[in-house]
Amino acid sequence: MAVDVEAFYRSHGPMVLRRCRRLLRDEAKAVDAMHDVFVEILRRKDSLEASSPAGLLLTTATHVCLNRLRSERRKPKDADDEMLFQIGSLDSAGSAEEQSLAGRVLARLFSGQPESTKLIAVLHYVDRLTLEEVAEEVGMSVSGVRKRLRSLKERLPVVTGVA
Amino acid sequence: MASDVKVPDWLLEKLAAGELSPTRAEALRARLHESGEEGRLAAIADSNAAILAALPPVQVVREIERRAASAAGTRLPRRIRLAWALPLAAACAASIVVVVSLHRDSRDDSAGADEVRIKGNERVPILRIYRKTKSGPELLPANAEASKGDTLQIRYLAAGKRFGVIASVDGRGTVTFHLPEAPGQAAALVRNGEHALAHSYELDDSPKFERFLFVTSDAPFPTDEVARSLREGSKPPLPLTWYEFPLRKSP
Numbered sequence: 001m002a003v004d005v006e007a008f009y010r011s012h013g014p015m016v017l018r019r020c021r022r023l024l025r026d027e028a029k030a031v032d033a034m035h036d037v038f039v040e041i042l043r044r045k046d047s048l049e050a051s052s053p054a055g056l057l058l059t060t061a062t063h064v065c066l067n068r069l070r071s072e073r074r075k076p077k078d079a080d081d082e083m084l085f086q087i088g089s090l091d092s093a094g095s096a097e098e099q100s101l102a103g104r105v106l107a108r109l110f111s112g113q114p115e116s117t118k119l120i121a122v123l124h125y126v127d128r129l130t131l132e133e134v135a136e137e138v139g140m141s142v143s144g145v146r147k148r149l150r151s152l153k154e155r156l157p158v159v160t161g162v163a
Numbered sequence: 164m165a166s167d168v169k170v171p172d173w174l175l176e177k178l179a180a181g182e183l184s185p186t187r188a189e190a191l192r193a194r195l196h197e198s199g200e201e202g203r204l205a206a207i208a209d210s211n212a213a214i215l216a217a218l219p220p221v222q223v224v225r226e227i228e229r230r231a232a233s234a235a236g237t238r239l240p241r242r243i244r245l246a247w248a249l250p251l252a253a254a255c256a257a258s259i260v261v262v263v264s265l266h267r268d269s270r271d272d273s274a275g276a277d278e279v280r281i282k283g284n285e286r287v288p289i290l291r292i293y294r295k296t297k298s299g300p301e302l303l304p305a306n307a308e309a310s311k312g313d314t315l316q317i318r319y320l321a322a323g324k325r326f327g328v329i330a331s332v333d334g335r336g337t338v339t340f341h342l343p344e345a346p347g348q349a350a351a352l353v354r355n356g357e358h359a360l361a362h363s364y365e366l367d368d369s370p371k372f373e374r375f376l377f378v379t380s381d382a383p384f385p386t387d388e389v390a391r392s393l394r395e396g397s398k399p400p401l402p403l404t405w406y407e408f409p410l411r412k413s414p
Contacts, residue, residue, distance in 0.1 A: 006224045010407060011306050013223065014214035015176050015207075022172060031218070038227045039234055054180035058173060127173045136187070137173070 005038060012054060013038070016061050023065035023084060023126075025077055033068055037061045055137070062122055080126050087121045117148045124149060170194055170203070179207045179304035181411065204302055205291075211305065212289045212406065288322045288379045290329065290408045291357065309410045311368040317341055317375070318359045321352040324379035324404070328386050329360070332393035334371035334412060339364070341375075346386045352379070366412070375408040 016037050020030035037060050069088035076082035120138060123129045124145075131149075135142045170191060177183050178191050195201050293300035295314040303309070317329060319342075326349040329342040342360055343350040352358075366373060378389045378399050392399045399405045 005227055006220050009220050009223055009227070010215065011409065012180065013218070013220070014211040015180060017214055017218070018172070018176070018210065035223065035227050035230060038223075039230045042227065042231045043234060052182050054177050054182045058176060123173065127171045128169075129171050129173060133171070133174065 005042060008041065008053070009038060012057050015054060016057050019058055019061040020065055023062065023122075024068060025081065029068060033061065033064050037064050040064065059119060062119055063116070066118055066122070083125050084122065087118050087125075117152060120145055120148050121152055170198065170200055175203055175207065179204055181304055181307040204304065208289070208291065208302070208304065212287045216287045287320075287406075288324050288327070288377060288404060289320050289406050290375055290377045291318045291320070292316070292375065292408060292410070293318065295363065303410065305408055305410075307410055308413050309366055309373065310413045311366055313366045315364045315366065316359055317364060318357050319352070319377055320357050321354045321379065323354050324352055325354065325381050326350065326383050327352045327377060327379040328384075328389045329375065329377050330386070330389050330393055331364075331373050331375040333367070333369035333373050335369045336394060337369065338390045338393050340386060340390075343386065346390065349378075349380065349384050349386060369412065370414070371412050373410045373412060375410070377406040377408070378403050379406075380404065 013034065017030060017034045020033040020037070021027065024030045024033060037057060040060050041057070066084070066088040069084055072085070072088075076085050120134055120140075123134045123137060124131065129137065131142050131145050134140075135145045138145070140148075174183070174191055175195075178188055181188075183191060195203065292303045293316045294303055294309065295301075295316065300316060303315075309315070319327065319329060321327060327342065328340070328349045330338055330340045332338050340346060341362075341364060344362070374393065376389060376393055376399075378384075378392075380403050384403060388399050388403065391397070392405075
């Protein structure tokens with residue numbers, strides 16, 4: 001898909017920045033991450049579909065920010081922040097490519113494969129979407145979403161008795 | 164009865180971007196209404212204007228393209244990229260004060276004196292476009308889907324600017340002037356508060372899009388500049404300031 005970056009930024013840039021602000025809690029880092037989200041879009045423009053750019057950008061921003069949080073050393077500011085740190089730290093022993101900008105997760109995302117468990121966890125535990133809403137967002141069944149979240153429970157100390 | 168559960172930002176953003184199915188969008192609007200959160204959609208529109216003013220597209224796109232070119236070769240050290248981002252972040256965080264003050268007049272649900280401010284007292288001229296529905300005016304987000312026959316009411320916030328032109332171009336390249344309603348010189352603006360144009364605008368069957376442009380200045384200027392920008396997809400020349408509001412047309 002041909003991407004007019006300027007038009008894309010005008011129509012969706014502010015939304016991406018708000019998403020990065022929400023996850024990173026730091027203006028400079030959010031602005032920096034927002035740029036990288038659009039770089040990812042440019043890099044993968046051949047795989048893009050025009051049907052849901054906002055959804056794709058929000059998802060890409062989430063993965064980019066989780067990747068940033070994985071390397072952060074600051075103290076979490078609250079329970080949501082701590083949850084994001086833990087989700088971001090999952091599977092951190094990946095290859096160099098995985099640890100670059102969203103790496104393999106984004107490659108999978110752009111190729112239309114199922115959403116990552118990390119995104120599902122962020123949507124449910126941090127964004128407070130219901131299981132039904134998460135299922136709708138990621139195109140899975142509610143039971144599939146629940147199963148994914150259950151598999152995370154042992155690996156996310158913050159999660160207790162949710163989902 | 165107000166709900167205790169706040170509508171998640173994720174869903175609100177998708178609603179504002181016009182990317183929810185009609186059924187989901189309607190349900191979410193009802194939920195916003197029920198929980199008294201309707202102002203959040205207008206706040207997103209204001210936030211969009213403030214962010215685009217603080218982080219201008221030309222500047223951001225230049226940096227995105229630079230990074231994309233770097234990514235194709237060797238990525239720059241992260242600390243260099245962060246150092247670049249800091250001044251922009253400062254512009255965005257420290258100097259932007261978004262002041263949204265809603266003053267609804269109970270006698271007229273179209274009233275609303277909102278303001279978006281950046282850099283202290285510098286205010287941002289913006290457009291707000293409402294679609295007429297049976298239940299009242301619906302504030303449309305940028306890139307919302309609209310259809311032939313939709314009746315739109317265009318309102319502007321001049322943010323102190325003295326002269327302005329509001330015009331749109333459709334998918335056939337036809338330019339329509341909304342303010343003034345005929346080519347000539349820019350109209351004198353109502354400089355404070357939200358001001359509705361005298362006439363509504365009904366969308367015709369032109370395909371793909373309708374792109375609105377609100378161009379403002381403190382000095383008079385010819386409408387030709389705006390028509391040219393719309394036809395060519397170019398930016399109005401400085402020192403004119405502009406605000407763009409695209410709508411997608413349903414097939």
